């Protein structure tokens with residue numbers, strides 16, 4: 001595989017820092033541009049991030065002295081240095097939409113963590129093990145944008161990266177209804193305990209927009225390409241409640257599900273054990289070997305013990321049992337800034353490279 005030069009737009013933020021770590025020493029990618037807001041532009045990466053470095057691993061030496069560019073004003077400089085960019089910025093939705101399309105129109109593909117384009121009908125929202133075929137809609141998107149190689153592809157919200165992987169393969173039994181309650185880490189809000197002391201010893205029962213995303217986004221993932229768009233599915237129906245809990249990293253979900261054809265517990269465990277997809281077939285660098293990992297112990301999985309499973313790219317599942325009102329209940333866990341954000345985007349970019357979408 002050839003090496004691709006890549007940029008990180010939003011490099012100074014929580015997700016941007018994860019990208020910095022994941023992309024350093026990546027076998028296919030080489031970071032050649034960093035961009036953020038005008039507050040950071042012109043400074044070295046080390047200076048721009050300053051005390052905001054929130055990772056347990058140190059900042060990569062190779063990036064410390066790289067000058068941060070302005071994501072908006074320096075767009076031509078950024079695109080001249082890269083084959084494509086990863087994007088994770090905290091801006092208004094319409095500004096992000098415009099910014100990502102601007103990069104695409106400069107013939108620079110964008111792999112995005114932002115929610116702005118998730119419901120643009122010709123933008124694929126991909127969990128690579130589940131709906132890799134949705135990337136084919138990129139041909140329609142390029143026609144709309146009038147580009148040769150520029151496009152936007154997005155990953156879904158971090159909340160659903162734990163329960164959608166476990167539920168998707170079970171839909172062969174016909175999911176009738178599903179209720180999820182998520183317990184979400186503070187890094188999901190771009191925060192640490194130092195920067196959000198109110199979260200110590202506390203639970204906040206509201207995360208703006210999260211419940212809507214958790215209910216609606218799975219339907220696009222379940223959707224089908226029809227003509228020039230991805231038409232979201234109308235089933236399965238999800239209802240979600242999302243809580244912020246005092247955990248640094250890792251989103252847990254408690255799931256209740258009923259089926260049209262109720263499977264046995266053994267059948268469910270078999271489906272999970274055997275579920276894999278394009279990343280495993282293509283042996284992509286960030287593909288976990290075992291995507292869904294079932295823990296038999298009653299007190300597992302645990303956020304602190306299991307969030308980093310397979311580099312934070314695998315999903316942990318446990319406590320599968322019958323329920324009194326639904327058919328079954330179980331819990332799922334995924335790392336929100338790895339599988340749920342930067343890692344999920346890197347895996348998507350690897351898929352796009354393997355399928356030729358990043359070639360010049």
Ligand SMILES: NC(=O)c1ccc[n+]([C@@H]2O[C@H](COP(=O)([O-])OP(=O)(O)OC[C@H]3O[C@@H](n4cnc5c(N)ncnc54)[C@H](OP(=O)(O)O)[C@@H]3O)[C@@H](O)[C@H]2O)c1
Pocket residue numbers: 009010011012013014015016035036037038039040041071072088089090091113114115157158187188189190191336337340341
């Ligand atoms: N954290 C997660 O677990 C997670 C998961 C999935 C998706 N996301 C999404 O990823 C995005 C970033 O989240 P985050 O948690 O990394 O946020 P964050 O820590 O607040 O970082 C925000 C980034 O955006 C940049 N930025 C802010 N205003 C800008 C402007 N006007 N022009 C250009 N860049 C600007 C910041 O640069 P400065 O440092 O220069 O201000 C910083 O690099 C959001 O859309 C979020 O919803 C986050």
